[in-house]
Amino acid sequence: MTALTQDDVLERLWAHEQEAYADAYAFITTAAQQQGLESGQIYNFRICLANLSGQSDLALRLFAEALAQGYWSNPDQMLADEDLLTLRDHVEFLRLLDICRGQQAAPSARRNPNCA
Secondary structure (H helix, E strand, O other), rough: OOOOOHHHHHHHHHHHHHHHHHHHHHHHHHHHHHOOOOOOHHHHHHHHHHOOOOOOHHHHHHHHHHHHOOOOHHHHHHHHHHHHHHHOOOHHHHHHHHHEEEEEEEHHHHHOEEOO
16 A cells, blocks of 8 residues: 555545535425525534535525525624635625625515525
8 A cells, every 4th residue: 555645635525525515405405495494593503514514606696596595694793703714715606695785774674584
């Protein structure tokens, strides 16, 4: 067996983690669709798992979809979420956070919040 460097080990670990996150994403997506479950919390898990599995474009599409369905999240919490660290400087992520800020500031949000 060839000796592995620390970088080799960490690279394999990351690939394994991404696969596990992808499996978790597939599970929650399938289960939610089969059971007719839709909520801000389900979207939040799907967004985070998609991003952690290396599918940042999918995570952003899900975030936009959630907003279109009327679900929004606290933008400060999303910026602080370690599962979304790689999106912090992404233009589309920042645009979607601005939409969340608008939802959060809306008078109707204070009466009936619909956040994840």
